[in-house]
Amino acid sequence: MAEIDPLLARQLRRLGLEDLSEPPDRETWQKVVARISEHYRHVADDRSLLTRSLDLSTNEMGALHRKLQAERDRLRSVVVAIGDALTIFHDAASSQVEPARPLDVDSTISMAKRRFAAKLSDLLSLSGAAPGGDAPGAPPASDADEAIHEVRVQLVALGDRLVQLLHDTAERASLKKQLEVARAVQQMLVPSDDVIERRSLRLASHFQPAAECGGDWWTFHDLPDGKLLTVIGDVTGHGISSAIITGAAKAACDVARTFVREELSAAQLLRLMNCSIFEAGKQKYLMTCAACIFDPEARTLTLANAGHPFPYLVRNNTVRQLAAQGSPLGAASSAEYASSTVHLEGGDALLWFTDGVTECENASSEQFTEKRLRALFQSVATYAPEEARDAIVAAVSRFRGERSLDDDMTLVVARVL
Known part of the structure; x- marks a missing residue:
């Protein structure tokens, strides 16, 4: 006889069937059939329960899948709307890189906002049409409305930020244009760095504008009888207004x-x-200014000063300041200025400069100071003017390091021949 399953053998023993080689009596056989029938009913019930569980799981997974699809569609709509919004405002900003008038900027921004509002309406209509409401397993309508409202709030806030960004971009473009104009004006007012040679005098200059345009300038002119006029000045403030005052x-x-x-x-x-x-x-x-007239015949330098840093004179390795008192130009409708005259000798070295040199700062916000400039000029006073100029510029540049200039830097070096 084939081997019987252990579970079946236990069930038969419970019914009193120890010897399976002989058929049981009628009563025992009926018990066996009843027990087998009961077992089949239990198996059928378990199969039915499993089927219902699988059906429920399938429905739940389907509902979750539809919900995720709806959320995906809403998110895609948000991303598309944001991209369209950025494109709208980028196009608006690109068309107003250098606005001619404030009205142009306002008109462009208004048009961009209208286009953005249309994109926002499209987004809300797409979100409202997304699966939801009565669909099995979809989020309730109130939740969808709340989500749509949140999208609306966030996108309106984004639009406001983009509008502000566009305003700021227009202002920066306008400021950039102003600074370019101011720099162009400065370049026209300042002589080149070429060496200037006149009777008994040789000059070399350096002008370096700051990142934010300042008001430095200097000039020279030939006067009758071989005299030479030099003027150096520095306007308070920055930008195109300072350039206009300089002009x-x-x-x-x-x-x-x-x-x-x-x-x-x-x-x-x-x-x-x-x-x-x-x-x-x-x-x-206001403007600080120093005006000097060099007379080659008399070998004199006559100086008048309007609140400008005093020039330096180096003779026999000794530094002195050429002092003359006076208030800055533009402080009052009328002002008196006293002049002083100094006799020059061959080999004398002169230095005019603006405060952009002495107040130049390094990464530690430490200023170059007049003390450093005085010692530096004393050490290079015997050089040719262009060499002394280059040495001073290099020293200031090394001191400043990577930090940008906060103010224009102008200096003029002269040597009496």
Whole structure:
């Protein structure tokens, strides 16, 4: 006889069937059949329960899948709307890189906002049409409305930020244009770095504008009898306004030397320039200035100063300042300036500079200072003017390191021949 399954053998023993080689009696056989029938019913019930469980799981998974699809579609709509919004505002910004008038910017922004609102409406209609509501397993309508409202709030906030970004971009573009104009004005007012040679005098200069345009300038002019006029100045403030004041000062200087000519003195020149800057600057902008007239015949330098850093004179390895007192140009409608005259000798070295040199800062916010500049100029005073200039510029550059200039830097080196 084949081997019987252990579970079946136990069931038969419970029914009293120990010897399976002989058929049981009628009563025992009926018990066996009843027990087998009961077992089949249990198996059928278990199979039915398993089938129902599988059906429920399938329905739940299907509902979850539909919900994820709906969320995916809503997210895709949000991403597309954001991308469209960025494109709208990027196009608007690109079309107004250098706005001609504020009205152009406002018109462009209004158009961009209208296009963005249309994109937002499209997004909300797509979100409202997404699967939901009565679909089996979908999120309730209230949850969908809340999600759509949250999307609306976030996108409106994004639109406001983009509008502000567009305004800021337009302002920066306008400022950049102003700075370019100011730098162009400065370049026209300042001589080149070429060496200037006149009778008994040799000059070399350096002008370096700051990242934010300042108001430095300097100039020189030949006067009758071989005299040479040098003027160096620094306007308060930055930007195109400072450049305009610089232009007014240069124009006043040119008018004075053209019409006064032989009778022009350094003090008189500052008085005329003061009137011009007072009218142009309305006391909002001032200028420090130093005007000097070199007389090769008398070997003298006559100086008048309007609040500008005093020039240096090095003779026999000794440094001295050429002092002359006076208030900055433009501080009052009329001002008096005293002049002083110093006799020069062959080999004397002169240095004019603006505060952008001495107040230049390094990464530690430490200034270069007049003390450093004085010692440096003393050490290079015997060089040719262009060599001394290059040595000073290199030293200041090394001191500053990677930090950008906060103010224009101008210096003029001269040597008496």
